Amino acid sequence: xxxxxxxxxxxxxxxxxxxxxxxxxxxxxxxxxxxxxxxxxxxxxxxxxxxxxxxxxxxxxxxxxxxxxxxxxxxxxxxxxxxxxxxxxxxxxxxxxxxxxxxxxx
Amino acid sequence: xxxxxxxxxxxxxxxxxxxxxxxxxxxxxxxxxxxxxxxxxxxxxxxxxxxxxxxxxxxxxxxxxxxxxxxxxxxxxxxxxxxxxxxxxxxxxxxxxxxxxxxxxxxxxxxxxxxxxxxxxxxxxxxxxxxxxxxxxxxxxxxxxxxxxxxxxxxxxxxxxxxxxxxxxxxxxxxxxxxxxxxxxxxxxxxxxxxxxxxxxxxxxxxxxxxxxxxxxxxxxxxxxxxxxxxxxxxxxxxxxxxxxxxxxxxxxxxxx
Numbered sequence: 001x002x003x004x005x006x007x008x009x010x011x012x013x014x015x016x017x018x019x020x021x022x023x024x025x026x027x028x029x030x031x032x033x034x035x036x037x038x039x040x041x042x043x044x045x046x047x048x049x050x051x052x053x054x055x056x057x058x059x060x061x062x063x064x065x066x067x068x069x070x071x072x073x074x075x076x077x078x079x080x081x082x083x084x085x086x087x088x089x090x091x092x093x094x095x096x097x098x099x100x101x102x103x104x105x106x
Numbered sequence: 107x108x109x110x111x112x113x114x115x116x117x118x119x120x121x122x123x124x125x126x127x128x129x130x131x132x133x134x135x136x137x138x139x140x141x142x143x144x145x146x147x148x149x150x151x152x153x154x155x156x157x158x159x160x161x162x163x164x165x166x167x168x169x170x171x172x173x174x175x176x177x178x179x180x181x182x183x184x185x186x187x188x189x190x191x192x193x194x195x196x197x198x199x200x201x202x203x204x205x206x207x208x209x210x211x212x213x214x215x216x217x218x219x220x221x222x223x224x225x226x227x228x229x230x231x232x233x234x235x236x237x238x239x240x241x242x243x244x245x246x247x248x249x250x251x252x253x254x255x256x257x258x259x260x261x262x263x264x265x266x267x268x269x270x271x272x273x274x275x276x277x278x279x280x281x282x283x284x285x286x287x288x289x290x291x292x293x294x295x296x297x298x299x300x301x302x303x304x305x306x307x308x309x310x311x312x313x314x315x316x317x318x319x320x321x322x323x324x325x326x327x328x329x330x331x332x333x334x335x336x337x338x339x340x341x342x343x344x345x346x347x348x349x350x351x352x353x354x355x356x357x358x359x360x361x362x363x
Contacts, residue, residue, distance in 0.1 A: 003158045003161055003162065005152060005157055005158065005161070007151075007152040021152040021153065023152060023153065023155060023157070023158065025155075025158045027312070028312070068309070068312060069155075069312035069313065070155040070158060070312070070313075072152075072153050072155065074152075074153075
């Protein structure tokens with residue numbers, strides 16, 4: 001499992017815009033670089049990231065070989081109700097990782 | 107654009123090292139010269155990718171290497187208390203080997219002497235993680251060189267290595283970092299060359315690396331043969347560099363371009 005760092009405010013008022021930050025450990029190997037033996041190393045990147053708020057998609061991003069290693073994404077969403085935020089990264093070689101956080105709306 | 111490498115080389119060859127040490131009041135971290143967005147990346151507790159390595163180190167700190175051997179935490183307890191102020195003193199003199207030892211070397215010595223485990227390879231994710239974790243406990247503290255006469259010869263060797271010419275370009279570390287700090291070398295700004303943030307996340311590396319990795323990069327740039335990982339020459343250079351950087355605060359894990 002890749003290491004992740006996720007920042008979500010613990011609580012928010014209904015209607016408030018909250019900032020969410022995510023960082024994941026990943027080499028983002030481009031598929032264009034030669035390895036030590038001179039051969040091109042196979043592409044190994046995260047291709048897509050989704051954030052669900054109680055199952056509803058609130059943010060989605062595609063990432064590409066030009067994206068730096070250990071991708072950092074920050075975005076905002078409107079706090080409407082207490083619920084679960086799910087963060088899903090998918091990529092080459094069947095990479096898939098899900099993390100969750102709870103947002104409490106007061 | 108016309109070829110730039112020839113004039114740059116010419117300029118380099120014309121530089122001679124006068125090796126005037128930077129006075130304490132004029133010492134500046136490489137942080138100060140970075141663009142505001144990279145500075146923000148270092149300071150944001152969420153955006154600094156070095157924290158991924160730090161978390162690896164935090165996990166290893168609490169993990170026993172085998173069921174019958176204590177974790178680092180088993181002997182040292184809370185790192186926040188026991189390791190605060192440690193990294194700012196390193197490298198120190200190690201009585202067991204009667205030689206100077208850097209922080210990576212000390213961590214590996216604990217693995218061998220106190221955990222009966224094999225040392226982690228230099229630049230491995232594990233050693234970088236633990237070193238980052240231990241060093242980060244001193245973040246913000248001024249670098250505090252130990253006043254230990256047994257380090258005198260390492261200091262002298264480090265200073266000599268720093269000021270002597272090496273490699274095919276006939277450059278010394280001092281030619282760039284003492285005499286031409288603040289000037290540009292191609293696109294890069296030459297910093298004063300202080301090891302205040304190691305291990306650190308370098309954008310060019312797309313990962314965390316040790317101070318020795320940084321020194322190998324500079325030596326390759328000088329077209330000199332880098333010393334081996336963990337070599338006494340590197341430990342001596344680290345000692346001199348930390349003396350030369352004090353009392354700047356430690357920044358681990360820093361971010362650099």
